[in-house]
Amino acid sequence: MSGSRWFPTLLTAALAAVVLFLTVPVVGVFVNVSPAELVSSLGEEGALEALRLSLETTAIALAIILALGTPAAYLLATRTFPGRSAVVTLVELPLVLPPAVAGIALLAALGPRGLLGGLVEGTGVELVFETAGVVVALTFVASPFYIRQAQAAFAAVDPTLLQASRTLGASEARTFMRIAIPTARAGLFSGTALAWGRALGEFGATLVFAGSFQGVTQTAPLAIVERFGTDFTGALALSAVLVALSATLLLSVKLLSGPQAFGHGAPG
Amino acid sequence: MSFRWRLAMPLCAGLLAGSGCGDDGDSAGSGESGSLTVSAAASLTEAFGAYAAQTAADERFSFAGSDELAAQIRQGASPDVYAAASTELPQALAREGLAEQPVVFAQNSLVLAVPKDSDIGSIGDLTEPGIDLVIGTEAVPFGSYTRTVLERLPADERKAILANVRSEESDVKAPIGKLSQGAADASFTYVSDVAAASDRIEAIELPAELAPDVAYAVAVVKGAEDPEAAREFVHGLLSGAGSRALEEAGFKPPPGG
Numbered sequence: 085m086s087g088s089r090w091f092p093t094l095l096t097a098a099l100a101a102v103v104l105f106l107t108v109p110v111v112g113v114f115v116n117v118s119p120a121e122l123v124s125s126l127g128e129e130g131a132l133e134a135l136r137l138s139l140e141t142t143a144i145a146l147a148i149i150l151a152l153g154t155p156a157a158y159l160l161a162t163r164t165f166p167g168r169s170a171v172v173t174l175v176e177l178p179l180v181l182p183p184a185v186a187g188i189a190l191l192a193a194l195g196p197r198g199l200l201g202g203l204v205e206g207t208g209v210e211l212v213f214e215t216a217g218v219v220v221a222l223t224f225v226a227s228p229f230y231i232r233q234a235q236a237a238f239a240a241v242d243p244t245l246l247q248a249s250r251t252l253g254a255s256e257a258r259t260f261m262r263i264a265i266p267t268a269r270a271g272l273f274s275g276t277a278l279a280w281g282r283a284l285g286e287f288g289a290t291l292v293f294a295g296s297f298q299g300v301t302q303t304a305p306l307a308i309v310e311r312f313g314t315d316f317t318g319a320l321a322l323s324a325v326l327v328a329l330s331a332t333l334l335l336s337v338k339l340l341s342g343p344q345a346f347g348h349g350a351p352g
Numbered sequence: 353m354s355f356r357w358r359l360a361m362p363l364c365a366g367l368l369a370g371s372g373c374g375d376d377g378d379s380a381g382s383g384e385s386g387s388l389t390v391s392a393a394a395s396l397t398e399a400f401g402a403y404a405a406q407t408a409a410d411e412r413f414s415f416a417g418s419d420e421l422a423a424q425i426r427q428g429a430s431p432d433v434y435a436a437a438s439t440e441l442p443q444a445l446a447r448e449g450l451a452e453q454p455v456v457f458a459q460n461s462l463v464l465a466v467p468k469d470s471d472i473g474s475i476g477d478l479t480e481p482g483i484d485l486v487i488g489t490e491a492v493p494f495g496s497y498t499r500t501v502l503e504r505l506p507a508d509e510r511k512a513i514l515a516n517v518r519s520e521e522s523d524v525k526a527p528i529g530k531l532s533q534g535a536a537d538a539s540f541t542y543v544s545d546v547a548a549a550s551d552r553i554e555a556i557e558l559p560a561e562l563a564p565d566v567a568y569a570v571a572v573v574k575g576a577e578d579p580e581a582a583r584e585f586v587h588g589l590l591s592g593a594g595s596r597a598l599e600e601a602g603f604k605p606p607p608g609g
Binding site: 188191192195196197198212213291292294295296297298300301302309310312313314316 | 417419420422423426427484486489490491492517518519520521522526529530533534536
């Protein structure tokens with residue numbers, strides 16, 4: 085009897101440890117800041133501006149990621165071609181790059197003295213110290229989160245569904261829009277949530293590549309770190325808002341996409 | 353396959369996102385036995401590295417903005433030694449009972465730092481529209497010294513220069529990277545930090561009437577695991593290997609020292 089019990093107990097203990105470890109810091113944010121402090125620190129102009137900038141830049145980055153990442157992921161999921169696994173690895177590389185390295189890499193590639201610096205300058209677009217640079221940094225670090233998830237979701241779509249659509253005379257583009265995307269919806273949603281969450285929390289790449297200036301490049305995470313040295317309560321309050329925002333994001337996507345979005349469903 | 357991915361992704365996302373902000377922040381509190389934990393201003397990176405190579409103790413450094421390090425100590429991190437690019441920050445910790453009485457151990461000079469091939473020759477050139485200037489935040493010492501300099505300028509000149517500020521950084525080493533990549537045109541920083549990157553950046557001295565007094569103070573943190581070793585480290589900064597390393601890195605001895 086006891087011999088068959090130890091494994092489930094071990095699983096439960098492991099889960100309890102994981103949940104505690106992951107939630108206690110978040111609880112700490114809210115315990116240390118009273119609702120009154122939260123409201124008053126949000127009344128501060130810089131805090132609101134940082135939140136607004138965070139929402140704007142992440143929304144633009146996400147639009148770019150969805151527009152380019154969805155077809156790219158579909159191609160990776162439905163075709164085999166030489167060098168495919170190399171391409172997949174390249175696309176996933178930003179996932180394992182430290183954010184500061186991502187920032188330095190962007191500077192070395194797109195900065196004034198970078199690899200493509202002249203090209204960027206030629207288009208008249210400025211990135212370093214500009215909001216556009218923040219969007220570039222966010223897109224760079226967050227897109228693999230979406231593409232990986234989208235690729236898995238498209239790969240899980242039953243190929244006979246797509247074939248049926250083609251046999252019935254639908255073009256490949258129409259099949260992609262009408263069959264593949266709706267069927268993979270749940271995975272696409274959860275990929276979107278992950279990428280958005282990652283972009284919302286981005287710190288290192290933004291600071292190194294775009295800098296930190298109120299209203300232009302100082303997103304909420306950068307504003308939090310700036311406050312850390314002088315105004316710990318303000319830093320906590322802004323952190324609390326970011327936690328609430330991310331949690332709302334995660335929850336709403338879960339509700340929107342149904343129970344199978346986060347891996348509750350059967351595999352395949 | 354897809355099932356495994358879905359499970360793995362959120363975990364992976366959390367780990368990666370977490371690694372972004374942590375940096376060396378948490379190393380300040382790890383007072384392992386036998387080693388001396390030193391929280392020090394980022395501008396001391398080279399000098400303290402050279403000093404540590406000559407001491408018998410096993411120092412562990414946490415370099416960051418002095419204000420951030422002080423905030424960590426207020427939040428309960430307990431390094432053995434706190435060395436700041438200002439006298440006020442350690443003084444404030446001493447007043448709050450978190451550190452012993454600080455001592456001034458070095459002086460530095462704030463200079464205008466520009467890339468080697470720059471056309472900027474003096475602080476007056478910073479008023480030119482289109483110059484990309486990077487300064488420190490108000491809280492970090494090199495940022496507050498910068499504001500002291502700007503306060504001493506005529507109002508119109510100050511306004512024109514402030515209009516060119518494109519980024520406020522919380523660590524003195526950050527502008528150096530942007531300058532050497534040509535991403536920024538100028539920054540106010542310490543002469544010792546320019547010396548550490550002298551292959552790509554050069555220093556323009558500030559006129560004497562503008563230059564602020566930049567003094568570094570060090571204190572033994574209350575609750576230090578080995579206060580004796582901490583005091584010995586501080587002592588070496590005042591006379592001995594530490595003061596020599598500081599001088600070689602471009603620092604000046606404390607006033608009257």
